[in-house]
Amino acid sequence: MDFTFSDRMAGMNGTATREIFKLLSRPEIISFAGGLPATEALPIQAIRDISAELLGRADAYKLLQYGTTEGYPQLAEEIGKLVREFGVTVQDRSNVLVISGGQQGIDLMCKSLLNKGDTVLVEDPTYLAALQIFNSYEARVVGMRSAADGIDLQDMEEKIKLHKPKLMYLVPTFSNPTGKTYTAENRKGIARMTAQYGVPVLEDDPYARLRFSGEKVDALYSFAQDDNVVYMASFSKILSPGLRVGGIVGNASLIRKMAIGKQGTDLHTSSLAQMITAEYCRRGLLQPSVQASLPLYRTRKEAMMQAISRYMPQEFVHTDPEGGLFIWGEFAGCDIDTAALLPQAVQRNVAYIQGQVFYADGRGRNTIRLNYSNASCEQIEIGIKALGQFFKEVLHNR
């Protein structure tokens, strides 16, 4: 039969990017398109030891039996300790919800707060998958102007007044896609303004621990003047994305609403994955293993920066992140369409993501996002060389 799909899903076909991504599984392709943490940094042996030990204990059944929607208490506790490093304080258990990765946290915020037609404010550009989630709730997404120090606060105020947003979504540290970090001063301004106008803010913070240079900045949450800011942490980039475990911290009544929403979505996060994560933290392994991985991230970022300056056309202006996974670039003043060009790049065995997909309004046709975390320095050299040649030809032939 022909199924009649819901309005929220009717427009979501995931076609273009999806088809290209299938090509990326070809081994000869060097892909800078993904957002995977370095595979070398995954602590396989430690997780093997922990799962064997936990499954050997008398209460091992807890790893395999149903759990509560709110999450395994020890994990909630470890999340509470972990986020303190960025000035995020948790009053008690009712302020923490264990989630099945950051994606689910964005989804549950939307589920709890958004009606069809409500406005979400985001930085332009912002995390692609967040935009897709907002679309699935039939929200209006409005982009706020990016500034060198974070968000343009004047533009933010105008758009808050004009659109009366039900939610603001931000990635203030090593932003996806730009790799940019908001200054403490800018965070204070955001905190003040969103408290003043009563705008709920989701601070998505999966990358902050992956800082390989510069000074730590406390979370936006730490500057909050009301409990309108919700802080989201994820273990995907600092332990393992495959476990699908994260945590969300904030106002107890909102956390409770999200827990009720989560009950209908997946009942609870995998008990096995939760308990492995909690035990990894309890043993004090997280901090050292993240620290140990930072030189790898730094080296790869530097390799990409060098390759960019060596091979990319001079029109390519780009960020120089102090951490995280991404470099963001624009072919300044060039009227090119990086989405249309991608298949040709893939034919040359190198891939990026077109920047356009990170914009609420489809701008950014001449921008790209490059991921450096999951390719070797040699691959980065070869891949950026190929990409540079390709774009030089494109710009030269025009």
Add this chain to the structure above:
Amino acid sequence: MDFTFSDRMAGMNGTATREIFKLLSRPEIISFAGGLPATEALPIQAIRDISAELLGRADAYKLLQYGTTEGYPQLAEEIGKLVREFGVTVQDRSNVLVISGGQQGIDLMCKSLLNKGDTVLVEDPTYLAALQIFNSYEARVVGMRSAADGIDLQDMEEKIKLHKPKLMYLVPTFSNPTGKTYTAENRKGIARMTAQYGVPVLEDDPYARLRFSGEKVDALYSFAQDDNVVYMASFSKILSPGLRVGGIVGNASLIRKMAIGKQGTDLHTSSLAQMITAEYCRRGLLQPSVQASLPLYRTRKEAMMQAISRYMPQEFVHTDPEGGLFIWGEFAGCDIDTAALLPQAVQRNVAYIQGQVFYADGRGRNTIRLNYSNASCEQIEIGIKALGQFFKEVLHNR
């Protein structure tokens, strides 16, 4: 700040039952309220061996790195083999989606098909958590009359004509909450009628393997006359609920829409949990371990049946299931409110679930659901004795 919640969540507070369920964690309480598989049946040692072996392999990073939304190919393949036992045939990979437990499958069907105000047809009574999901999509839920052999087909036809449902949700084998199984003849009728009227059907089938008496009945899906029936299997009751792994099988375009929906919900199911499940199946362990657990389920069900006939008041009429986890009963002709009575039962250290919550329209005030799978025969004897005395007093005092 005071958050303004979305319309879909405004009414969902999960209060009454939630507060009572907190009491159930007290160790002196014997609870027949849950839906947990027998803890003794969880194959802890085998899962320990498998996770150690998989995490020791050269490609162990796959258990910890990001995976595709559609799921681990080997698991999809195992799901395709598994469902054949009930006459469910899978054409190819595009007909299977790995899900994070059955709850997610219901959610993704709704996400793909339902707009606000659309009608979902269910059996009355049906799975409580499914009703909550339908409510979260602001659907109208209409109950169809239950019959001894399944669903009353005349009532089904009238309600299809009247309400033009966008979805029908059924648990045809060892139904939750009644423990009832539809006959093959009734399934044929449902298959014919829903194909004729073009009604998408979600067949939720987590319990079919837990048959300890009677003859196997093929899935509703196997009788389908069109591809309007979607079949959902779960590993929660036959391997481990804590892993949160299941599979959904059906029309490729619908499966794809669900995969796009899943991408926004949790990106993918825990890789570790998926690969452990796939390997457990690949080694041929599932069939024997489920078989080995059946005597335990049979014994507990029989213990509960005997205790019911010994202790419960004669007004209590109930089902006698051939498998699954639940006995369903009604205090026939008694004007009592089992929801209001539950706190008093809990004071006597025994718990059930009020049947009312399984009805679309809040009927069934004099019904209860009893779970026999997760209590010892001794606990069943003590608990049903206490429950019987309690209800005799209630009925006698009136």
